[in-house]
Amino acid sequence: MTASFAGGGSSGRLAPLFTQPHDLHGGMLMQRILLVEHNLLFREGLATLLEWRTGLSSVYAGSLAEAKYVLDDANQMPVCAIVNLDLPDGNGTEVLKQLNGQPGLALIKGRSLERQAQALDSGAVEVLRTTGPVEKIVATVERLIGQT
DSSP states (O other): OOEEEEEEGGGTEEEEEESSOOOSSSOOOOOEEEEEOSOHHHHHHHHHHHHHHHSOEEEEESSHHHHHHHHHSGGGOOSEEEEESEETTEETHHHHHTSTTOOEEEEESSOOHHHHHHHHHTTOSEEEETTSOHHHHHHHHHHHTTOO
């Protein structure tokens, strides 16, 4: 499952458009990974690889505002979140703080120990570099959701 975002009526808020409906009759909702990444190609490629390896679909957010919207929806709490800290509209640590105990993986560009500490203090379980091997990101997610 993937999600895209569109303008939401007169309020101007972003509303997710999900390609797969969730159960409206009290059934168990499908578990999803929240993928907060502004780079479209990286995000879609990583989501495809994660779905292939874990069987879980992703809810996309390309900005801090979109991620907050997804997390505000009680039916969309992810089983795990992957958050790029360098978002166009703010710091991804704000997303990590909203995960309410769900595991979060922070992605950073450089090797800054300060940024790593900031991510861990905000709730990330692990911090990886966006320039590192994507296989390491996938293996970490598998571990965080208990598939390894």
